[in-house]
Amino acid sequence: xxxxxxxxxxxxxxxxxxxxxxxxxxxxxxxxxxxxxxxxxxxxxxxxxxxxxxxxxxxxxxxxxxxxxxxxxxxxxxxxxxxxxxxxxxxxxxxxxxxxxxxxxxxxxxxxxxxxxxxxxxxxxxxxxxxxxxxxxxxxxxxxxxxxxxxxxxxxxxxxxxxxxxxxxxxxxxxxxxxxxxxxxxxxxxxxxxxxxxxxxxxxxxxxxxxxxxxxxxxxxxxxxxxxxxxxxxxxxxxxxxxxxxxxxxxxxxx
Amino acid sequence: xxxxxxxxxxxxxxxxxxxxxxxxxxxxxxxxxxxxxxxxxxxxxxxxxxxxxxxxxxxxxxxxxxxxxxxxxxxxxxxxxxxxxxxxxxxxxxxxxxxxxxxxxxxxxxxxxxxxxxxxxxxxxxxxxxxxxxxxxxxxxxxxxxxxxxxxxxxxxxxxxxxxxxxxxxxxxxxxxxxxxxxxxxxxxxxxxxxxxxxxxxxxxxxxxxxxxxxxxxxxxxxxxxxxxxxxxxxxxxxxxxxxxxxxxxxxxxxxxxxxxxxxxxxxxxxxxxxxxxxxxxxxxxxxxxxxxxxxxxxxxxxxxxxxxxxxxxxxxxxxxxxxxxxxxxxxxxxxxxxxxxxxxxxxxxxxxxxxxxxxxxxxxxxxxxxxxxxxxxxxxxxxxxxxxxxxxxxxxxxxxxxxxxxxxxxxxxxxxxxxxxxxxxxxxxxxxxxxxxxxxxxxxxxxxxxxxxxxxxxxxxxxxxxxxxxxxxxxxxxxxxxxxxxxxxxxxxxxxxxxxxxxxxxxxxxxxxxxxxxxxxxxxxxxxxxxxxxxxxxxxxxxxxxxxxxxxxxxxxxxxxxxxxxxxxxxxxxxxxxxxxxxxxxxxxxxxxxxxxxxxxxxxxxxxxxxxxxxxxxxxxxxxxxxxxxxxxxxxxxxxxxxxxxxxx
Numbered sequence: 001x002x003x004x005x006x007x008x009x010x011x012x013x014x015x016x017x018x019x020x021x022x023x024x025x026x027x028x029x030x031x032x033x034x035x036x037x038x039x040x041x042x043x044x045x046x047x048x049x050x051x052x053x054x055x056x057x058x059x060x061x062x063x064x065x066x067x068x069x070x071x072x073x074x075x076x077x078x079x080x081x082x083x084x085x086x087x088x089x090x091x092x093x094x095x096x097x098x099x100x101x102x103x104x105x106x107x108x109x110x111x112x113x114x115x116x117x118x119x120x121x122x123x124x125x126x127x128x129x130x131x132x133x134x135x136x137x138x139x140x141x142x143x144x145x146x147x148x149x150x151x152x153x154x155x156x157x158x159x160x161x162x163x164x165x166x167x168x169x170x171x172x173x174x175x176x177x178x179x180x181x182x183x184x185x186x187x188x189x190x191x192x193x194x195x196x197x198x199x200x201x202x203x204x205x206x207x208x209x210x211x212x213x214x215x216x217x218x219x220x221x222x223x224x225x226x227x228x229x230x231x232x233x234x235x236x237x238x239x240x241x242x243x244x245x246x247x248x249x250x251x252x253x254x255x
Numbered sequence: 256x257x258x259x260x261x262x263x264x265x266x267x268x269x270x271x272x273x274x275x276x277x278x279x280x281x282x283x284x285x286x287x288x289x290x291x292x293x294x295x296x297x298x299x300x301x302x303x304x305x306x307x308x309x310x311x312x313x314x315x316x317x318x319x320x321x322x323x324x325x326x327x328x329x330x331x332x333x334x335x336x337x338x339x340x341x342x343x344x345x346x347x348x349x350x351x352x353x354x355x356x357x358x359x360x361x362x363x364x365x366x367x368x369x370x371x372x373x374x375x376x377x378x379x380x381x382x383x384x385x386x387x388x389x390x391x392x393x394x395x396x397x398x399x400x401x402x403x404x405x406x407x408x409x410x411x412x413x414x415x416x417x418x419x420x421x422x423x424x425x426x427x428x429x430x431x432x433x434x435x436x437x438x439x440x441x442x443x444x445x446x447x448x449x450x451x452x453x454x455x456x457x458x459x460x461x462x463x464x465x466x467x468x469x470x471x472x473x474x475x476x477x478x479x480x481x482x483x484x485x486x487x488x489x490x491x492x493x494x495x496x497x498x499x500x501x502x503x504x505x506x507x508x509x510x511x512x513x514x515x516x517x518x519x520x521x522x523x524x525x526x527x528x529x530x531x532x533x534x535x536x537x538x539x540x541x542x543x544x545x546x547x548x549x550x551x552x553x554x555x556x557x558x559x560x561x562x563x564x565x566x567x568x569x570x571x572x573x574x575x576x577x578x579x580x581x582x583x584x585x586x587x588x589x590x591x592x593x594x595x596x597x598x599x600x601x602x603x604x605x606x607x608x609x610x611x612x613x614x615x616x617x618x619x620x621x622x623x624x625x626x627x628x629x630x631x632x633x634x635x636x637x638x639x640x641x642x643x644x645x646x647x648x649x650x651x652x653x654x655x656x657x658x659x660x661x662x663x664x665x666x667x668x669x670x671x672x673x674x675x676x677x678x679x680x681x682x683x684x685x686x687x688x689x690x691x692x693x694x695x696x697x698x699x700x701x702x703x704x705x706x707x708x709x710x711x712x713x714x715x716x717x718x719x720x721x722x723x724x725x726x727x728x729x730x731x732x733x734x735x736x737x738x739x740x741x742x743x744x745x746x747x748x749x750x751x752x753x754x755x756x757x758x759x760x761x762x763x764x765x766x767x768x769x770x771x772x773x774x775x776x777x778x779x780x781x782x783x784x785x786x787x788x789x790x791x792x793x794x795x796x797x798x799x800x801x802x803x804x805x806x807x808x809x810x811x812x813x814x815x816x817x818x819x820x821x822x823x824x825x826x827x828x829x830x831x832x833x834x835x836x837x838x839x840x841x842x843x844x845x846x847x848x849x850x851x852x853x854x855x856x857x858x859x860x861x862x863x864x865x866x867x868x869x870x871x872x873x874x875x876x877x878x879x880x881x882x883x884x885x886x887x888x889x890x891x892x893x894x895x896x897x898x899x900x901x902x903x904x905x
Contacts (some may be wrong), residue, residue, distance in 0.1 A: 014265070015516075017278040022516045029286075029514060029568030035902040046600065059273045079901050086904035087568065089284045089516060220273040 001039040001049060001070040004100040005077060006241055007084070011062045015091030020055035023092065027067070030087035036080065037073040053106050053228070053240075057201050062225035063095075064113075066240060068106050098241040101248050109240035110195060112160060113228040115202045117189040118167065121218040127187040128164040130213035135162065140208040144198075151198060155208040158200040160192040160235045189221075192235055195228075258400075261293050261364040264354045271345040279517045280308035281342065283356035286514035286567065287318075289325045289332075290358045296331035297444060298437045300324050301355055301365040301402065303335045303384060305377035306796060308356070311336040312513060313521040315575070316371045316408060319508040320429050330437055333357035333365075337380040338387070340793055346387060353387035362388040366440055368402035369433070370421075372410035375773035376766070376796035378417055382788040385420065392785070394422045395469060399451050405436065405465075412497070412544050413721040413837040416773055416780040418468035422456060425465055426840060427497030427544070428530070430506045435462060457490065466495040466840060473778055473836075479819040481777060481834040496841045497544065499881050503530060503551040507559050514567045523571035523604075524563040528556055528588065532577035533873075533883075534609075535862045536635070537646045537852060538674065540720035542577055544842045546875040548866060549884045553584045557591060557892035564601065565902075572603045580608045580617060581866075583886035589620045591892030597623055604628040610649045615660045630661050633672040637688035643859040644679050646852075651691065655698050658710065662699040668709045671695070675739055676717040676731040676767065678856065685739040688712060689746035693753045711758035712747065714740060716767030720774050722842040724852035726835060729828040730771045733803075736764030765803035769795070771825045772810070777836035780824065782813040843881075845874030 011018060018026070028048055031038050040046035049070030056062040077097040085094040119127060134140060140156040167186045193200050202223035209215040230238035239245075272278035283290075293299070302321055304311030311317065317334065324332035333355035338346065346352070353362040362368060362384065370381055385392055390401050406414050406424040414424040425432045436459060443455050450457070459465040470491045474482040486493060500506055512524055529550040532542035551559075560572055574588065582588060585605075592603055603621040608614040610632045618630055634649050636642040642649060658669050673688050692712050699708040716736060719725045731739075740761050748754035772780060786809035787795075794800035810821040829835065831850055838846070848871075852862060865871055866885060876882050 014269070014282040014284060017272055017282050018516050019277075019279065021518065022279050025518070025522070026514075026516050029570075032568035032570060033286075033565070033902065035898060035900065040600070059278065075901060079903060083901040083903045087902075089286060091284060219270050 001072060003071040003074045004068060005071065005075075005080065005097050006066060006068045006100055006106055006244065007094060008096040008241060009065050009067070010093045010095055011056060011060075011065060012091045012093060013061070015089065016056075016061035017059055018092070019058040020052070023055065024050070024052065026088060026092060030084055031069075033087035034080075034083035036069070036083065037071050037075065039070040039072045051106070053110055054195065054199065056225050057203070060202065060223045060225065064225050064227045064229075066106055066110070066228070068100070096241060098244045099248055100244055102243045106240060109230055109238075109243070110228050112192055112194045112231040112237060114190070114192045114226045114237050115223055116226055117191070117202050117206065117221050117223045119187045119189060119217050119221045122187040122215070124164065124166045124187045126215065127189065127209075130209040130215040131162050131164045131189070133212040134159075134209055137212050140211055142204050142207040142211060144204060144207070146198065153198055153200075155200045155204045158194045158196045159205060160194055160231065161190070162205070163190045164188075165190065192231075192237065194231065258364050259294070261360045263359045264351050264361060265359040267349060267351045268354065268359060271342065271349060271351065274345060275342045276339065277517060280336070281338070281356060282516070283359070285312075285516060287322075287509075287511040288357055288513060289321075291325065291331040293331065293358075293360070295329070297329040298331075298367070298440045299365045300330065300332040300367045300369055300433070300437075301335055301362050302332055303368065303370045303381070305370055305372065305380040305384065306337050307339060307794070308336040308515075308517060309519045312515045312517075312519045313525070314371065314373070315509070315525055315527065316373075316429060318513055319506075320369065320371075320433050321513075322508050322511060323430055323506075324433055324437065327434070327437065329441070333360060335362055335384065337377075337383065337794065343383060343387065343793075352389050353384045363390050363401060365402045366444075367436065368404045370404065370406050370408075372406060372408040374796055375410045375416070375770055376801075377410075378773060378784050379788045379792040379795055381417065382420065382785065383793060393419055395419075397422070397452065399448060403440075403452070403455065403459075407432075409540060409544065410774075412540070412840060412842055413774065413776075414466065414468065415778050415836040416776040416784060418778045419781040419785075421468065423459055423465050423467045425498065426495065426842065427464075428500035429498070430500045430508070432464065432498045436465065460491045460495075463492045463494075464496050464498050467491070468778075471839065475817075477818075479817065479823060481836060483834060484836075484839045494839050494841045497843060497879070499547075499879055500530075501549060501881060501884065503527070503549055504555045507551075507555055510559070510562060510566070512563055512567050512569070514569070521573070522569065523573045524560065524567055524569040525573040525575050526556055526559045526563065527551060527575050528579060528582050528585075529576045529885075532581070533865045534578055534581070535646050535852075535864060537644070537724040537856050538635070538677065538717055538720075539577070540723050543723045543844060545577070546843065546873065547881050547883045548581075550582055550584075550886055552886065552888050552890065553588050553591065553892055554888070554890050556588055557595070560592060561595070561895060570601050572601060574603070574605050578609055579605045580611060580614050584888065585617060586620075587891060589617045593620045593623045595892065595895045599624065602628065606631070608632070610634055610654050610657050612657050612660045615657065615664055618661075619664060627666070629668070629670060630666050631670040631672060632657060634691070635672065635674050636677060636684065637673055637686070637691055638684040640859060641677055641680055641684040641687075643861055644856050645674075645677055646856070646862050648861055651694070654691065655694055658695045659698045659702045662703050662708045667707055668711065669695075670711045670713055672713050672715065674717045675714050675743075675761070676736050676764065678719075678725055678728040680731065680739075682739055682742060685743050686746050688714075689743055689749070692747060692757045693750060696753050696756045706756070709756045709758065711760060714743070714759075714761035716762055716764055718767050718770045718774055721835065721837045722844055722849070724849050724856055726775065726849065727829040727831075727833075727853055730768060730825045731764070732826055733764030733768050736767070740764075762798075766795075766798070766801055768821075768825050769801075769803065769806045772806070772821060775836070776824055779814065779817045779819065783809045786813050841878070843873075843875035843879045845872065845878070848873050
């Protein structure tokens with residue numbers, strides 16, 4: 001292995017319905033189609049060197065998914081972005097690729113995620129009331145069916161910030177809004193959630209709003225992960241590729 | 256017939272998908288998929304494989320026709336699959352119609368609705384799709400605003416059980432047939448749709464290769480048998496003939512295979528290395544109805560694999576046919592591909608091989624990359640006697656030698672496939688499977704000096720199929736089958752040491768009986784299918800959805816009115832004079848030859864392969880004006896030039 005690269009990609013529009021396994025299969029094929037010199041593990045059944053940071057749940061869009069690949073020959077990151085993006089279905093979009101120069105695992109740099117949830121048909125003041133109730137609660141216990149069965153856990157502790165708003169036409173870059181279901185009213189929820197175990201996902205927070213304020217959206221809300229990375233004291237997300245990008249510019253050798 | 260604009264149902268569907276399992280299967284967006292402009296097309300096809308997406312997407316037939324049609328500038332083809340009951344319920348609740356996965360257009364907006372049936376157990380799924388599409392269930396109730404529903408695939412060689420629900424059926428290869436149908440529809444539309452739907456169906460019927468059931472009447476004898484099937488108008492042919500694509504090198508599809516995002520049953524680039532088979536296994540409908548043998552040349556196969564892998568990113572290649580080792584240049588194909596992909600991570604597999612040590616050489620060659628695929632051999636029958644009945648010319652010595660060769664070459668598990676319920680079969684024939692498996696393990700242990708070898712015995716239920724010598728045969732009842740399977744299990748484990756090395760897999764007899772009803776049924780069976788569907792029957796090919804009781808009840812409720820019953824269609828043997836429901840559909844096989852071969856089966860007399868012995872007059876070549884097309888061509892597969900560097904869009 002002569003080069004490691006970290007890649008940011010998006011899951012947009014209908015492609016938000018891919019599961020993590022679906023994406024992983026598609027990505028491995030894209031590596032083949034794009035003729036990327038991927039490195040393989042040793043052993044009886046060699047596996048391509050690809051590792052994924054925690055993936056957005058099936059049905060959830062994302063502007064900020066991350067993975068790392070190991071290569072047996074160096075490639076130009078910009079060319080790699082173009083080649084991989086062309087090899088993937090539209091809606092699975094490769095946005096960034098940065099050679100790894102700073103030691104440390106990708107998952108170590110991911111502490112929290114920022115999400116935006118569109119709640120079509122929910123009145124903004126109703127959402128605001130629910131958010132206030134959520135903030136006021138010391139803990140909010142929700143249930144979710146996991147592989148181990150039904151689990152109860154607190155979602156309040158993992159929520160760094162929760163802000164209710166209204167769509168005003170300023171949709172974040174890359175987030176495609178579709179028609180349908182809406183009668184013009186669309187409340188939005190911006191939340192920052194810490195990476196914890198069990199993971200707290202946007203639908204868990206929505207379940208929490210149901211618990212504290214009986215908020216029941218008439219149509220399934222649409223969540224998009226806008227960012228994930230380190231968390232500053234001010235509750236802001238730090239780009240997990242920033243360190244490598246900045247050091248890389250200085251011309252430091254690849255790890 | 257299609258509307259001038261078609262609105263995507265995506266906005267409504269999108270709201271439902273978060274509530275169903277594996278939503279990605281309804282999203283489309285696969286590599287190789289094509290979304291064309293609605294207004295720019297003059298003829299619009301929707302193609303369906305009537306099973307779940309995970310089974311339907313890899314289907315070669317649908318992929319080939321999809322690509323062939325979409326290559327036409329003024330033709331648009333999209334795909335639809337059976338939706339699972341969770342989405343079906345939501346679609347009904349929210350009024351979302353059956354849709355295509357490509358542009359999510361309503362199925363009822365298209366001109367032609369083609370359905371490919373590999374198995375009859377997909378019939379209820381067709382009814383679900385028709386109903387969800389908002390198309391009248393009965394073909395006679397449709398008008399110009401509805402698509403023409405055309406059935407194809409192997410089950411279309413007897414479409415009588417679904418004759419009420421389809422408008423037409425095409426027998427045989429589809430590549431050229433879909434273009435001819437397209438041309439007829441194009442012209443009829445350009446002329447302003449003269450004579451409406453009836454005129455269009457007439458034009459199709461007059462080609463003599465499209466069967467339009469409504470133009471034929473079936474008369475019955477007082478005892479329930481068919482008296483005759485005759486055209487009810489003067490201008491349609493008495494018999495409808497199957498289509499044969501002769502030059503496979505001229506049709507190198509799929510060129511751009513569909514690469515799914517969802518997980519599917521096959522994740523590979525599949526290339527047919529030849530079509531047809533003249534081994535003459537008497538139970539095998541595929542071998543009978545796809546004659547003659549037509550090989551794809553070694554150079555075309557090499558080119559297709561290269562381009563198919565580059566396009567798709569698949570890392571597995573399947574070399575498909577009904578008996579792949581029979582290709583006249585199979586040795587060169589395997590070594591050529593093994594050379595090309597040596598050192599890469601591409602794995603090559605050769606399913607459907609005969610019991611022959613030569614196959615081990617081929618499998619060795621293909622596993623040079625270190626990726627060893629499983630070996631399956633299909634003796635089909637446990638005793639020498641029953642193998643003569645079914646014309647599977649494998650001796651016990653052949654089988655043991657072949658499997659032992661596999662063990663000594665490093666394979667530790669070999670799968671052996673057999674059938675249960677074959678004509679003339681006795682308990683003893685089935686118990687011989689256990690003895691055979693014991694012998695295989697004993698010989699394997701002796702040859703390798705190791706106890707670390709296994710075999711898996713896998714049993715399928717025999718279903719008599721139309722256009723085969725067994726089309727007259729009686730089926731064994733599920734009770735008889737299940738009893739034999741139980742005895743066999745006991746016999747395998749009668750020797751504990753050997754039994755431990757033998758895996759045993761089987762299906763019980765009930766689904767086979769229903770498949771038998773649908774395979775050899777006539778138009779009266781349509782009432783059973785409809786009743787089953789109305790009482791909730793879906794996905795009958797899936798054991799967790801199939802309900803034998805539902806079929807038995809539906810048959811008991813509908814068939815007595817016609818003076819027949821489930822047994823009449825399944826366990827009853829037919830005689831030579833009986834008019835069979837598919838006699839007016841010409842697969843090329845001479846019915847007299849089929850009868851003679853059936854008699855030969857009963858006297859345990861074997862039939863050779865016409866590729867290397869003289870013609871035995873099955874009738875296909877002269878009646879279809881075709882001939883066997885086999886090599887060798889003497890050409891070699893060219894080595895690949897390794898490409899360095901990223902492949903970026905042009």
